[in-house]
Amino acid sequence: MPGIKFNLLEVDLTTGTSRTLDVTDDVKTYLGGCGLGNKLVWDLVPPGTDPLSPGNVLHVGVGPITGLVGTKVSCSFLSPLTGWAGEASISGCVGDEIMRTRYNAGVLVRGRADRPVYLLIYNDRVEIRDAADLWGQYLLKTENTLRQRLYRETGQEFAALCIGPGGENLVRFANATSENVHSASNGGIGAVFGSKNLKAIAVKGTRTLPYADHKRVWELKQTYAMHPATMVQKRSEWGRYGANDGMRALLNYGGDSFKNGHSSWDPIADKSDGYIHELSYRVWTHGCPGCASACFQPFFKNTSHGAFSGELRHGNTCGLCGNAMMGFDEVEEINSLLEELGVDAENVHGLMAWAMDLYEHGVITRADLGGIDLKWGDRDATLELLRKIVYKESRAPAALAGGWRYAIDIFGPESRPYAWYSSANQSIARYEPRSKGHGLGLAHGTGHGGGSGLFDAATMCLFAAFPFFEIWGPPQEVARTFISAAAGWELGFEQINDIIQRISLFSRGLSMREGFHPDKHSFLPARAFTEPVTSKYGVTSVWKKEEWEAARKNYYTQALKLTERGLLPRGELERLGLEFMIPVLEPRQVIA
């Protein structure tokens, strides 16, 4: 299949040089985003590399259809949080600007700068610039300063992906944000930035988008923008409630965890959902380039003790709302600050809820917390704890800054029964594994954190995609249709399925290369099997261990196409052109 070319910008912060590489063949095999990203990590990062060393790479990835089904950027790197494959995705203008520079395979950052820097990409112009005056600043100040400076210099509006103190201090779950409400949060991507002394990436592209057939792309966009399915989503779902859509149902039917996972309902849940947010706090609706649904509902709250703004989504609120027993009122104040400091909300919320539980049961003391009286639902105590975690002050917060596994080691075995976290070293806040929808718990128990889906490789935004499913069919059809118009490749349904399978196995294989093994690492906290939880309507559930093991076996073989034990099938690796992985992975005993 002919079609357009895919260019990757490679920047080496150690030598201060950059070059453009043609990666079209890799994009045809793995698509872009995390597909290409994982391949780059496999090729360029030796096994066992410390994710915080200069040997790690950071791929800020786009794909053939970034901007067409929402605008998503999928970043790949070796994760400081798990040590395995890492992926973090972010929406907003960054993806649009990268596509318009014609680096339609993204930006690859290698090495480490010898002083704080930021990366400037303006079409062909690539510069590594001094960031001494930005280092240490909170996120809003960083992004505003950069964007205003670059506007004065070039007359152009740059998109900026920045880290805050969290990333600078190498907190293992630090994030990178853009436009105050978008963030790449998973896997500790902020710490990778920080370890490279990279404060921000500022991008601007003014080129015509690199499509094979503009007319056809435009027809597809028109169909989407004016379709009733899109209007429904805009007017009554995302466009009103944003990603708090569906929160009420989850809360009422035991879909989220409460009080550090000790229950699946508490009356505090009545204080927070999408409707309350819409009436009391939302100021307007904002969206990403090209998306007609526009799912960002920023809030503003003015009080006698301060004024706060930001955006609340189910993912970044449930940990505090449920697990730490607070409502939107408190969460807005804490999240506003959290977005300024630059750490993953979901993970830090769960960790803080765990700290509250440990404090209540005397496993950690007030002295460990540096003097904080960490009571459940106490906003000021939580804010203080958050600050100490980001700056790694005092014994307990500094331990929490290393993530779950590290903190359990520091606090000792008595802390483990209280820990409520997943196999990917991530808090369990969303999607309670014990409630009726057990399918949600499977991801918690078998995930390794690496990017492995069609959405993060194409790239497509899941939230934007629902009307696309109604108009064109399943995700494979949507991807095929848009890839054909944008990249000029005619891919069959089965070819797309093969690509999906290839990306999924590759990602898991990369994690396995770095030590992930299902026998050792696939788990749910013991409480999921021993501590029943009751929903609002009195439905009690717990996951019997045998049922979990059976469901997991099924999930491995049916959904992930692995063996019953969760290992990689040799035949599949060979069929999908991944036989080069076999000699590397065989000694790890992960191939069957």
Next chain:
Amino acid sequence: MTQELIKYACPYCDQELDDRGTLKTHIETAHPSSPVWGREIYPAPKGVAFIDADVMRCTGCGLCAEACSMRHYGVINKDFARIYVRNFLLPLPKAVIVTCSQCQAEERLCEKACPESPPAIYFDEKTQHMIIDNDRCTSCMLCRDACATEAIRFNPDASDKPLVCDLCDPENKGERDPRCVKICPTTALYYHNRVERIRPLRDSSRKSSDEKAGMIARRLYPLTRESIAYPPWHP
């Protein structure tokens, strides 16, 4: 000023119908897979009209600019467009639309600033939209500097002459049909007839996007662009 006969133009084809009801029936029968639900059907104005932007509805998708560039150049490039969106951080992200107001004669700063005689940028009374005479324009860009809304753009990759909104009638045939209005998913863009009491509104919206962003930012007092108003400790 006489009220000209207003026809109801179908947004999907060239037909003109007599009233709103007939238009709706026409759309349902002739374009059964095209949406009517959720989009306001209003008549395409026959008289002088302009694109009125409801900035608070805009979500920054940029489809308006892409529609414009497709119409004029056949490619998707927002910087080739005569309508565009600027993204501000207030500190919350907010998109502000920049459009040409198709100003009345007294306010046409671009026309007044043009050093050519007669002006190379002018409002064509027959076709009823702004147009630039590319044969006489020297690209001095005084029109762009004069425009109060910054609606005139210059992009050498698109054209060596300035770009101004011609209501999608670049050959000046009298066939206005603004594509941006049709595609806006939030109906933030309206295409109004000037005689319908709209004139005062257009005058008050003739401001730069910076000024509009400043007005929106007042909703977020006391926040500045650079931080939330908490906590007590700063780096």
